[in-house]
Amino acid sequence: MSRTSNRAIAKTGPLRALGTMSGTSLDGVDAAIVVTDGVSIHGFGSSCYHAYEPVERAQLASALGQWHGPQVDAAGEIVTRAHADLLKRFLAEQAEADQAEAEAGVDPSRSAPVDVIGFHGQTLAHAPRQQGTLQVGDGAALAQTLGVPVVWDFRSDDVRLGGEGAPLAPFFHFACAKYLKRDKPLCFLNLGGVGNITYVDPRFDAPEEPGALLAFDTGPANAPINDLVQARCGQPMDEGGRIALGGEVETGALELFLAEPYFARMPPKSLDRNDFSEMIDLVSELSDRDATATLTGMCAAAVAQGMEHCPEAPEVVLVTGGGRHNPVLMEMLRVSLDCPVAPIESVGLDGDMLEAQAFAHLAVRVARGLPTSCPGTTGVRACVGGGVVSVPGTSD
Numbered sequence: 007m008s009r010t011s012n013r014a015i016a017k018t019g020p021l022r023a024l025g026t027m028s029g030t031s032l033d034g035v036d037a038a039i040v041v042t043d044g045v046s047i048h049g050f051g052s053s054c055y056h057a058y059e060p061v062e063r064a065q066l067a068s069a070l071g072q073w074h075g076p077q078v079d080a081a082g083e084i085v086t087r088a089h090a091d092l093l094k095r096f097l098a099e100q101a102e103a104d105q106a107e108a109e110a111g112v113d114p115s116r117s118a119p120v121d122v123i124g125f126h127g128q129t130l131a132h133a134p135r136q137q138g139t140l141q142v143g144d145g146a147a148l149a150q151t152l153g154v155p156v157v158w159d160f161r162s163d164d165v166r167l168g169g170e171g172a173p174l175a176p177f178f179h180f181a182c183a184k185y186l187k188r189d190k191p192l193c194f195l196n197l198g199g200v201g202n203i204t205y206v207d208p209r210f211d212a213p214e215e216p217g218a219l220l221a222f223d224t225g226p227a228n229a230p231i232n233d234l235v236q237a238r239c240g241q242p243m244d245e246g247g248r249i250a251l252g253g254e255v256e257t258g259a260l261e262l263f264l265a266e267p268y269f270a271r272m273p274p275k276s277l278d279r280n281d282f283s284e285m286i287d288l289v290s291e292l293s294d295r296d297a298t299a300t301l302t303g304m305c306a307a308a309v310a311q312g313m314e315h316c317p318e319a320p321e322v323v324l325v326t327g328g329g330r331h332n333p334v335l336m337e338m339l340r341v342s343l344d345c346p347v348a349p350i351e352s353v354g355l356d357g358d359m360l361e362a363q364a365f366a367h368l369a370v371r372v373a374r375g376l377p378t379s380c381p382g383t384t385g386v387r388a389c390v391g392g393g394v395v396s397v398p399g400t401s402d
């Protein structure tokens with residue numbers, strides 16, 4: 007592993023950062039550009055997506071929950087290759103666009119399409135109080151292949167210092183709240199495979215100030231729904247909530263689910279994708295529609311339960327991640343939360359790219375020696391700027 011001084015990315019002022027995310031739903035890789043100095047967002051750039059092939063997805067799924075061994079190595083190679091292919095293409099397109107701008111007389115005032123890459127990798131296993139956290143994919147190899155500094159392994163330092171290692175998007179959410187010029191507390195709710203929420207109080211000046219942020223994983227979100235409809239109906243997701251739509255939530259199963267000790271735990275707290283995989287057993291006797299509706303209701307109820315921890319009622323809950331495309335889930339959230347719920351597009355942000363954008367912003371924070379987590383976001387003992395910086399042309 008190459009661990010290089012943060013001085014390697016020496017430019018002052020805003021950087022063009024490219025962030026990537028390969029999420030717990032294992033669908034593919036998102037990548038997006040953010041212009042940021044690590045404190046303030048100066049603008050959002052282009053984005054791209056690469057879907058894993060079904061065979062790759064199956065290999066990644068078979069490595070979930072493992073910490074080492076041949077399946078983990080194979081998963082790492084898939085993740086590194088998918089990112090290298092996608093980013094090579096994307097950077098070439100960006101370079102062409104810069105060239106066209108230069109020829110048109112517009113000075114893009116940069117020598118490379120991006121200054122730094124924030125590479126999250128793929129989480130295979132997450133047990134912060136036991137073995138730690140594992141994101142596979144080789145950031146040092148990507149830096150060499152792409153010729154751009156890569157910041158990666160964002161979560162390990164936080165876990166080493168007693169934190170949950172997740173969620174890490176909150177420092178970016180704080181910058182988004184400032185970018186949006188919000189002046190009252192609001193929440194960012196990501197509904198991916200797992201759900202996570204960030205309560206942001208933008209009246210504070212900096213994200214690490216006590217009280218500015220409270221964040222945690224709310225519970226399982228789409229992962230159990232996907233697993234159920236895949237097993238029962240051969241579909242990768244409940245597209246548009248169409249299966250859940252005609253079903254009813256079984257309250258007995260919902261109550262058993264909410265009795266899980268995770269929900270009574272005070273935040274910060276985080277989850278692995280499959281921590282709640284046995285919840286499917288709670289709906290095993292139900293019809294496809296009722297079972298899907300009940301799992302969807304469980305996701306919404308977990309969020310509602312989590313909201314109890316917010317110090318003040320937020321002005322709005324902005325929903326990001328694939329779950330916002332599920333109208334049944336969105337309606338259940340609207341019914342169960344005591345505040346407005348809206349997709350993040352309502353304020354002009356891109357809910358499919360927010361996590362990738364978060365790791366662009368966090369990469370610049372790491373490069374500049376700024377913290378990426380604090381006691382309010384991961385429960386870490388003190389603020390920490392986690393991450394490894396790999397610079398092309400060096401091999402420590």
Ligand SMILES: Nc1ncnc2c1ncn2[C@@H]1O[C@H](COP(=O)(O)OP(=O)(O)OP(=O)(O)O)[C@@H](O)[C@H]1O
Pocket residue numbers: 028029030031032033196197198199200201228229231232243244245246247326327328329331332361
């Ligand atoms: N049109 C849709 N209808 C219903 N559900 C959808 C739709 N589009 C996406 N989803 C759900 O959202 C999931 C993908 O969400 P997302 O891309 O936010 O997850 P992720 O980033 O991989 O996960 P995480 O945030 O946990 O790392 C899909 O697997 C699916 O369950």
Ligand SMILES: CC(=O)N[C@H]1[C@@H]2OC[C@@H](O2)[C@@H](O)[C@@H]1O[C@H](C)C(=O)O
Pocket residue numbers: 029030129132139171172173174175176196198199200201202223276277361
């Ligand atoms: C260990 C890990 O990869 N956690 C992910 C996962 O996916 C959603 C939720 O669980 C969140 O805690 C986190 O990702 C987001 C991007 C985060 O760190 O903010």
